[in-house]
Amino acid sequence: MTQKTYTLTVSCADQSGLIAAVTGCIAETGGNILNLAQHTAVDIGMFFCRVSFAGGDTFSDEGFTAAFSVLAERFSMDWRFFHNAVKKRVAVLVSKTSHCLYEILLKHADDELDCDIPVIISNHPDLAHIATSFHIPFYQVDPKKGKEAYEKDLQDILRQYDIELVVLARYMQVMSAEFCKAWDGKIINIHHGFLPAFKGAKPYHQAWQKGVKIIGATGHFATEDLDQGPIIFQDVIRVNDTCSVDEFIRMGKDVERRVLVEAVTRYLKHSIFLYQGRTFVIE
Amino acid sequence: MTQKTYTLTVSCADQSGLIAAVTGCIAETGGNILNLAQHTAVDIGMFFCRVSFAGGDTFSDEGFTAAFSVLAERFSMDWRFFHNAVKKRVAVLVSKTSHCLYEILLKHADDELDCDIPVIISNHPDLAHIATSFHIPFYQVDPKKGKEAYEKDLQDILRQYDIELVVLARYMQVMSAEFCKAWDGKIINIHHGFLPAFKGAKPYHQAWQKGVKIIGATGHFATEDLDQGPIIFQDVIRVNDTCSVDEFIRMGKDVERRVLVEAVTRYLKHSIFLYQGRTFVIE
Amino acid sequence: MTQKTYTLTVSCADQSGLIAAVTGCIAETGGNILNLAQHTAVDIGMFFCRVSFAGGDTFSDEGFTAAFSVLAERFSMDWRFFHNAVKKRVAVLVSKTSHCLYEILLKHADDELDCDIPVIISNHPDLAHIATSFHIPFYQVDPKKGKEAYEKDLQDILRQYDIELVVLARYMQVMSAEFCKAWDGKIINIHHGFLPAFKGAKPYHQAWQKGVKIIGATGHFATEDLDQGPIIFQDVIRVNDTCSVDEFIRMGKDVERRVLVEAVTRYLKHSIFLYQGRTFVIE
């Protein structure tokens, strides 16, 4: 029988003995550590740690949880505990451009995104055929109904499918502050610009006007401040001044799709710590 | 006898027959084209061209200039004509950090920067020994005298050495609007941030607070709007969330020195076209 | 009426007056140059040039061809002349892995590969469904019939569809010397290693054993010497020593698909010059 594996994430103020305490607790409750990544952010005195471990014969959820609660109390830790076999349920929201959706579905088909994708939602009918060819239900929502009614439809679908993470794969609708708060830390958006530069609409046009020599894309958590949520992953590509805006758009697609998948991957691996408005991604 | 070589730069509204006209004029006046780079910016309908050529037996400056003037008039061209053997005279301005100064002097010593560097100027005495070891006069100017008096001192030194290009190699003084206008398109600054993000002071601290995953540096023309002049060259480096601000600063140095040298190189090769507040670098 | 556009490629020993002669001939026969890229390889004294131009009212194929033939004779030029509106017919050959095939089909659907793809051929049935969903005929060939019979089948299909370029998109069969010669300069292969290192089978395993810190992929023309044909495009990705061979394979896929599309794109744009066993890609 294969052993069950778990991931534990811990963050707290930096203090002596944290790693020994965490690893000791896992060992004492019958867990075998497979991988440990940790970081002390000296600029703010914070400790972040992510441990994956296998449960041995004597390991039990209850036993570990009880033991670790004591430790967490002592060190004032924020902590989360995940069963690796339990897959997150992810909804993908799209509009008219297909490159990010295809990337997610192809990576998922290749077992590179460790989640379930039970539903695809769009404000346009254009990409329904892609959902169909990957055998995933496709729903169309209508923003013209009014923000409130439309977001209620969205919420209903997300609830119906027990969605835990919403991925905006070039979804061209701004979410309300209420929606963002309801899904705080659970919406990942791809912005086609190198944030914090080039927020908002037409970032490639902005970049071309400014004459930048490198363009990029940013995967980030959506918050009520448009394109200002915590950054998860970024990548860039060098452009030269013989490129037109259209070429920026074309070249940018490859960066966008890669960045979105990398951002979602880090979320699914529980590698992202949110603290004071920024992320610490510990891999 | 080695033939003299020249560089011609041309920009104008896009129209039919430009390349044939330019290359034809060079051939008819006895020039042999060595290299031609050209770009039509379709977004704004502009043509940019840079040609280097050798003068044959029948070639003369006056003959070429007379002939090309007629062409330039016909097509409403902006054009400039350079003797490649004539080196630009460049002043380097520094403060306390040495990495950009060293890079410029070492590249110059390795014949990779095709210019003369007759003077180094600073608002601090700290780097005088580097100037000395490279046998270049070092002048200290004193901003505490007041902006006007201090900038007059600066101008006097630049005039005394017949300077044609001012390179700010991590020079920590903001220039007045008057100074920037007097040297319009002739001051190259290195900013230690990926513009247009992170203008102004402490860009690495800004970047760390924001949690960006890539940091960069920007070589640009200085204008009266701080860190907003036309961008010449940029480069970036991936950082991870285990880096402290101090590590950003340390890692950034390598990007800064490289970007500054690349920006100056492009200037010396006459590869930079300035148009409507941005550059078109045609290589 | 939109003007027809053309591409001219020229290579010859370096000599004075080449660019003026080429551009002059185009102008005199009624062509308007849109873009010109040229390079003189000083190490071997060769000139390479690629010009795209629009035909004006007085332009005719026959007129241009006649005029340019005279020029080509005088300068001993190799030259080729293409109508940009005429699309190359490309066959894609695959085996069992889908990432390169998907990339080609998605880029083609996005109008980023300027060719026709009338047929997909495989030595396995696994990817037939992808061909179907993109509405492209899929043929299975059987290497077990023996090299000769199997390659005859292949040739028959390629002939039937008037194929001009064969793209091996992770096609896991070595072609015979006869086949490679028959299609000399017309087969583009993707090798999942950074050539000339790691030729042959299992390049990612070789790379892992060697402990390299960067892995790559190479798009090249197939010749009878396995994985030694002229290189068209390469790209790399940094790996770290915590990666397993399986992770190399997974990470490498993104590099492979990108490199293959870039190599094919350069071919379709007539940017590749073959000379003495290497390419000169002039963009």
Next chain:
Amino acid sequence: MTQKTYTLTVSCADQSGLIAAVTGCIAETGGNILNLAQHTAVDIGMFFCRVSFAGGDTFSDEGFTAAFSVLAERFSMDWRFFHNAVKKRVAVLVSKTSHCLYEILLKHADDELDCDIPVIISNHPDLAHIATSFHIPFYQVDPKKGKEAYEKDLQDILRQYDIELVVLARYMQVMSAEFCKAWDGKIINIHHGFLPAFKGAKPYHQAWQKGVKIIGATGHFATEDLDQGPIIFQDVIRVNDTCSVDEFIRMGKDVERRVLVEAVTRYLKHSIFLYQGRTFVIE
């Protein structure tokens, strides 16, 4: 009083409980872990771990060493224990090109290389002035004396200065098998090619002939097999087909100097594990 800090490196066959055992032993002997990096190489079933920690009031070298020896015996660990305050003594060997030497000296002056550099040795007099300007003794050795006599001179100087690491900063002499064995794992060389491609002489010429689109440099341990020792760090730069061999050489310099410093940095941080002819660099 600042606490003393230490680095412990451990490698052994993978088995359950390693991390808990290592961190437990440190905690029990009065150490506080500052940073822990670990990797299990699944392809070969090996565990590598690097821990830095501070010694608390009750910590003693002898106490820790005694306790850890018991653990190491139990798990059949290879282990090494370093006082972080004790700097390695490094000799730099050079020939005629200065870029790698300058890089090392400038990074050292900027406190980015945590070592002492008590001596510079060369087979040519050309770079003596650089040693002088950084106030470091410079010795010239003469390979024309014969391999044996010359390497004895070299050994004498290295011994005189208690050298622990030899850095070949573009040192153009092949070391004998005896010398390489005597300094096994303690000579870092910079090769100006992307190994394992382009071993031996004139790698940039080889790369140009082959028409590669990316060139690189490799920092590696020198062994008796020329340019085949374990790779520590590599980096690359994209080139295009308009570059001459001379431009490869010029562009390559920036890659070489960076790669050499990165390789030496990893050595000084005790991040390099040597196993079965390759390195595992765990950061």
